[in-house]
Amino acid sequence: MKHSTSRLSLALACLFSVALTGCGTSKEEKQEQDAKVSIDPNPYPSTYTPIPGESTFITNVTVLDGVGNEIKNGMVHFADGKIVAVGESLDVPEGATVIDGAGKWVTPGIIDNHSHLGVYPSPSTHSHSDGNEITNPVTAEVWAEHSVWPQDPGFGRALAGGVTTLQVLPGSANLFGGRSVVLKNVPDRTMQDMKMPDAPYGLKMACGENPKRVYGEKGGPSTRMGNVAGYRQAWSDAQDYMRKWERYEKEYEAGDNPKAPKRDLQMETLAGVLSGDIRVHMHCYRADEMTVMMDVMKEFDYQIGTFHHAVESYKIADKLKENNVCSAMWADWWGFKMEAYDGIRENIPAVHNAGACAIVHSDSDLGIQRLNQEAAKAWSDGKRAGIDISMADAWQWLSANPAKSLGVFDKTGSLEAGKQADLVLWNGNPFSTYTKAERVYIDGGLAYSLEDKSSWPVSDFELGQVGEGDAK
Amino acid sequence: MKKLACLIAASLLSSSALAEKVAIVGGKVFTMAEQGTLEEGTVLMTDGKVDRVIKGASAPEGYTVVDAKGKVVTPGLVGSMTSLGLVEVSSSAGVVDASTEASPITRTGAALDVSYAVNPDSSLMGITRIEGMTSAATSITYTDNLFHGQGAVITLDGDAPLLKPRAFMVVNVGADGAHEAGGTRAALWVMLENVLEEAASVSGKVSPSQEWHGLNTPADVNALKAVLNGDMPLLMEADRASDIRQIIAFKKRHSNIDVVLMHGVEAWRVADELAAADIPVILDPEYNLPGGFDQMGATLANAARLEAAGVTVAVGMDTHNIRLATQHAGNAVANGLSYEGGLASLTRAPAAILGVDDMLGSLASGKRADVVIWSGDPLEVTQVAEQVFVNGEAIEMESRQTRLRDRYLAVQEDEGKTPTHFVRP
Known part of the structure; x- marks a missing residue:
């Protein structure tokens, strides 16, 4: 079984950066193996980088932890992009930004x-x-x-x-x-x-x-x-x-x-x-x-x-x-x-x-x-x-x-320790028409803040057009 | 609560033949009329009409009493723009009377008249009315013609749905209208002006047999007469600010025509001019995306900004889910519309815009007794209509959807032992 380098295998080699070896082996010799063809399962890899966040501690807040528990007057701590702790009484971590969540709710994103x-x-x-x-x-x-x-x-x-x-x-x-x-x-x-x-x-x-x-x-x-x-x-x-x-x-x-x-x-x-x-x-x-x-x-x-x-x-x-x-x-x-x-x-x-x-x-x-x-x-x-x-x-x-x-x-x-800090601080009960997301954190970074108009995202398409940066 | 509602309905149905006098007692009543809001009020109804609304939680003698203490009472909601009765299933399911292609009776679309097409047995009627919407504007929504024809105002209960046939005319003067008129606004507006001028130039009715070579057919001309003399509001659909300015200029040229702006995504940008020209707006307040280049200014604040400028705002553009107009209005309130304005956008405002405020949209003496008792704030997504009255009568709070729900709740209890077709709860 003589191996010849086909256009297809060349193309595959190119595609998968798989080196071809042993071309041109003769019939009599013990056949050498070509590099094994394998398929890259992730050819378009993520380049996602989270928005940098800070150690954040939300107090006095109603928490729905996403796995069936509601904590009134709860506390949520996240840092380094991850949920650190959720509970009724946590110690304020040193150096954390503290947010008073009175009247507000926190849920998983x-x-x-x-x-x-x-x-x-x-x-x-x-x-x-x-x-x-x-x-x-x-x-x-x-x-x-x-x-x-x-x-x-x-x-x-x-x-x-x-x-x-x-x-x-x-x-x-x-x-x-x-x-x-x-x-x-x-x-x-x-x-x-x-x-x-x-x-x-x-x-x-x-x-x-x-x-x-x-x-x-x-x-x-x-x-x-x-x-x-x-x-x-x-x-x-x-x-x-x-x-x-x-x-x-x-x-x-x-x-x-x-x-x-x-x-x-x-x-x-x-x-x-x-x-x-x-x-x-x-x-x-x-x-x-x-x-x-x-x-x-x-x-x-x-x-x-x-x-x-x-x-x-x-x-x-x-x-x-x-x-x-x-x-x-x-x-x-x-x-x-x-x-x-x-x-x-x-x-x-x-x-x-x-x-x-x-x-x-x-x-x-x-x-x-x-x-x-x-x-x-x-x-x-x-x-x-x-x-x-x-x-x-x-x-x-x-x-x-x-x-x-x-x-x-x-x-x-869910808001469980170790999970990605994807969460929303709502300005009231989120089971209401009138409640809005006040802060949205993704991997611990503040991606949206209702009060800070200058932070609202504007796509290239809307930049320089009527309505850019308006309340949406 | 469902059981209570059924009891109320049963007691009313049995007594309705005798008295037809019903008092809804002790609720927080939003009259949407001069009386304003009564923290504790009683709505008195006789023979399908509102007698009057009084303070307090007691009814004069002779009235069948319906307790609404702790509840909210409003006029029945008015759907601002729907195709109710004209469509059962939108796509691939037979004739949809809300869309039309070429017809020999019309060249401009003005002659089309949906008052012949409304099906009161449509399942949408029950599904919609049990959620507090008791009447609606209904119209053709898809057409190749300039006008979408003459729409009607209908009640959502009863075999005779027409409250006002030939109540309004719709024309799209935005991108879609331009597309149908040959691909440009440069054709659209010239066409519109010429079509109207032609209709105005004819005195009296055009008979079908008379020789006629026009942009309109004779039937179109006859329909446009009511628009030209201001008897039939002209609902002009557009989103782009410059198109809306054209509408304002149009109104100045045709001061007799009763002009209404529909959809109006960028209406807030010309709010002051709209207010000055006395042009009200029917809109979807949740539309906040630049779906096209005519909507770059889309914002959730549209309704609030229009209200602030003094423009009358009506909310509610949908058909199968026009029942969600309460949620839409609620979101407009969440984005700055006054609460009163939110309720008005579902009641008084559409009734006034459609020219039916003599009978609909408020609770005052002589108005049609379409009334809703709500579990709480009607604009809140977790509150519902608990009992709806149409023309003074408590309706059965059932629909095809509640029947499906009840069947499958029963199927679950039965653990599937009975073949489902035989489960008749």
Whole structure:
């Protein structure tokens, strides 16, 4: 088996900085191995640097710690970008800036696991419409981070609403829409400057009306059964692709010099899901469709992390719990299409009440600015329907559960010692229309301050234009 | 609370045939009229009309008493701009009467008349009215024509929804309007002026059989007559400050026309001029992003700044979720609008703008008895309408959504033993 240097392997060598050795070995000799082809899992690494912060101590404040506890007259200390302590009586640390939080509340920063900021930015011109690769129903090969425009003014608006971390997803036109990216909400020059270090990738998938509407007259799928056939074929192809790489690995480990399979970016992402490295975020409204998808999940042995929109989750909350799938929901959106017709106001609390994972998401550049109010509505509607959930538990919908959905709960999403100091000081009870985020800290750095107008973020797009630096 | 509301409703329904005299007793009453706010007041209603509002927590004899102590009482809310009754499901679900393409009856869109199209059985009616909205402006929202046709003011309860057919006309004079007019404002405004001039030049009605070669069809001309003489408000949609200045100039040229600004993202930049020209504004106060180059000045302070300049502000532009207008107004208050202005933006202001303030938008003698008892501050996201009265009658506080909720609460209790179609709570 004579090895020749193909254009492909040269290209791969170039791409992965893998040196090729042993070219030109003869048939008779014991075959020398080429360098093993391996794929860089992180070719667009984060260059995020937190805003420098100081040791800060908030006293006299109502704390929702994000994991179900409320502390009245509580204290929160963070330093060096991390939560140090949360409690009822802590000693004032030496050198810390002390903030009197009387009448105020502290919560973990809000995490929106469904945003299109940057890929469908403001202004919403066609030139900026970079969220749906509507060229094929399966585009698992595209990555949202390659579309994100960091100058979207929406990031700054979301920050003023207390959003500290967000997942930017591709749109829902396709069965497989592509990879998502998790950002820290500190708007900066580049996507990499905002990219959350060590956050897993997600894969956007979509059920129902959107793919069949978009592709119905473009070669399909044109039905829900067509959609499902599309998912199944793609997963099956991915299994085949994985087997090729496994064979390559095995032969290489055995001392042979196999030719590496041709890289397929689409299959790479799907294989990432099947191997558990990439989390599935699936746009799906109807209870019956979600249930079919959970069977597809079992058929191909992967995990759906979260159903997004999920307006009918209340109908199958038991099954969602059983299958360990989160639901990311609106408080009250409904009726804009047939699959959203059965939306009810108690969806979020009903899912929570069944012991399943409930998340409040926005999918909106306006909604993302007031996710606390979305949670407040769901919380109070649940209460009126007899589902009594504490505010402290309800805050899990905004921070802990989306963090779990994104696979970053070991880093952020609650006020527990050692976690990233992503938190919001609210000027009142955040379950109120009238309350605003007064200070937003990300990794311990002050990213937003309501009182300090000069500190408000202004994107390049708004600089030098009408309204620059105005109250937004 | 739901049970209490049902009891109230049941007692009222049983007695309504006899008396039709109902007193809502002891609430904090925002009359939105001359009487202002009564910390403890009683609303007296007879035969679907408000008799009067009195101080205190007791009703004269002969009234069926509804206790509202500790509650807030307001007029039924008026949806400023919706497509209620014209759309059930917006996308891919059959005819949507809120959108239109070319029709032989109209060339400019003025002739379109939604009063023929309102479906009072739409599920949106119940879903919306149980949240305190009892009437609304309804209109076509998508059209290739210059005008969006003649909108109507409707009640959200009952088989005869029209309170005022042909109540207003809508025209977009912003970027979208320019797009439909050939891609430029340079065409749009010339078109608008010519279309109106043509209608004005005809005396009397144009009969359908008469020979006619115009920019308008005869039906368009007849509809525009009411706009020209000021009987039908012209709702002009625009966001950019310069477009709004054009609207102000238009009003100066056509002093008879009752001009209203709609959407008005940059309206705050010309607030003083709008106030001087007596042009009110219907807006979405939460819109604070530069969605296009016409909206660079977008800010949450829009409503507050307009109010400060003396402009009448109405809040509430949506259809399926027009019920969230309370939250929108609340956020306007959180950003500087007065509380009174927040409530007025949902009641008195839209009623006045739509020309129906003789019957809607306030609690005063002779007004339609559309009244809401709230659990607390209506602008607070955690408070709700507990009992809604339409035309003097307590409505059933149920909708398709509450029925779905109750079915699946029951399914959960039943642990899925009964096939869901047979669960009828």
